Structures are given as C-alpha cells and as structure tokens.
Amino acid sequence: MSQSVIGLVKTRVDAENLVASLQDAGFLSSNLSVLFPDKDGTKDFAHDNSTKAPEGAATGATTGGIIGGALGLLAGIGALAIPGVGPFIAAGPIMATLSGIGVGATLGGLTGALIGMGIPEYEAKMFEGKLMEGNVLIAAHSELSDDLKRAEDIFKTHGATDVKRVDNQAVKSV
Numbered sequence: 001m002s003q004s005v006i007g008l009v010k011t012r013v014d015a016e017n018l019v020a021s022l023q024d025a026g027f028l029s030s031n032l033s034v035l036f037p038d039k040d041g042t043k044d045f046a047h048d049n050s051t052k053a054p055e056g057a058a059t060g061a062t063t064g065g066i067i068g069g070a071l072g073l074l075a076g077i078g079a080l081a082i083p084g085v086g087p088f089i090a091a092g093p094i095m096a097t098l099s100g101i102g103v104g105a106t107l108g109g110l111t112g113a114l115i116g117m118g119i120p121e122y123e124a125k126m127f128e129g130k131l132m133e134g135n136v137l138i139a140a141h142s143e144l145s146d147d148l149k150r151a152e153d154i155f156k157t158h159g160a161t162d163v164k165r166v167d168n169q170a171v172k173s174v
Contacts (some may be wrong), residue, residue, distance in 0.1 A: 003167040004033075004117065006139040007160030008130055012036065012127030015136040018158040022140050025150055033139040038129060046173075093141055104118040108159075118166040127162070 009015050015034060016045055017121055094113070110131065114124035117139075138160070140151035148165060155163045 002143055003148055003165065004139045004141045005050060005148050005155060005163065005165050006117075006119075006137060007155040007163035008127070008135045008137055009158065009160050010135055012136060015138060018138055018155065021154050021158060022138075022151065024110070027140055027142070027147070027151070027153060030092065030129075032140045033094035033141065034136060035090045035094050035131065036136040037134060038087040038089050039134065092139070092142065094137075094139060119164070123162075123164070125133065130162070 009018055015036065019032060019034065023029065088110070094117070110128045111121070111124045114127055115121055119127065130131060138155075140147075140155075142148055142151070152163060152165065
C-alpha cells in the first residue's frame with residue numbers, strides 16, 4: 001500500500017464503530033490496521049518479534065476471540081510485545097510491520113514502525129505517547145485517492161483525532 005489515512009480514537013468501542021463504517025464503505029479487512037495497548041490481560045499470549053507463524057496464529061485466534069466484532073475480523077490480529085513499550089494488540093498490515101524480523105532492534109519499536117509507515121519522527125513519538133495513554137490507532141490503506149478521501153471523511157465523522165494522510169513522501173494533516 002503506498003498511502004494510508006491514519007487517526008486515533010479514544011476507546012475500543014469507537015474503534016469498532018469506525019472499522020465497521022470503513023468496512024461498510026467498501027474497505028477490505030485486509031486493508032485496515034488497528035493498534036492499541038493490551039490492558040485487558042491478553043499479555044499472557046504476547047510473543048516477541050522472533051516467534052514463528054504457528055505461535056502467531058494461535059495468538060491471533062485467541063486474541064480475536066477475546067476482541068470479537070469488527071476488530072476480531074481484521075487480518076492477522078494478534079498480541080505482541082513491543083520492546084520498551086509493552087504489550088499491544090495489532091491487526092492488518094501494521095501487524096506485519098511490527099512483527100517483522102528485527103523491527104524492535106533496527107527501527108526502535110513502535111516509533112520506528114510508525115516512521116516506517118511514512119510518519120515524521122516527531123509525529124510518530126506523539127502517536128506512541130497517545131497509544132500509551134490508551135488511545136487506538138486505526139489506518140485505512142489504499143492506492144486510490146477517492147478511497148483515501150472517503151476514509152478521511154469517515155474518520156472525521158467518527159470523531160477521530162490526529163487524522164493524517166500518509167504516503168511514501170510525507171504526512172498531510174486533514
């Protein structure tokens with residue numbers, strides 16, 4: 001995916017509603033990412049970045065069952081421990097980014113993964129801080145400008161904050 005619209009919501013319920021609206025608007029589950037701190041005890045299922053697919057699949061199934069709803073249907077959902085940050089639940093393309101081999105060491109954990117998505121470092125640190133406070137990061141990925149505009153509108157309708165359009169070159173506030 002060369003572009004994404006990202007934003008923050010305050011609760012998992014807000015995230016469920018936003019994700020459901022994006023799906024209703026035609027976004028595939030595989031083109032949506034969600035990231036939030038794991039404060040509800042799925043830490044027991046967290047894995048580090050060096051684990052292999054079978055363990056990740058088991059984690060994803062367990063976590064998906066705990067979350068349910070629109071978030072539980074997202075691609076690649078699972079719990080993971082981000083070095084220096086703690087346990088998180090992630091789904092979609094961001095899960096692949098965060099669980100990639102060596103992400104923690106080479107990119108600096110969560111901030112590094114966000115920078116890798118095209119977010120400037122100062123904004124990536126802001127997003128990390130807001131995630132640590134309990135906010136939920138959602139991203140809608142697409143190659144099509146019309147899809148991205150539709151996603152921006154949906155994010156705004158649902159009261160998302162810090163909405164940005166991310167591409168390989170820059171991040172634009174919307």
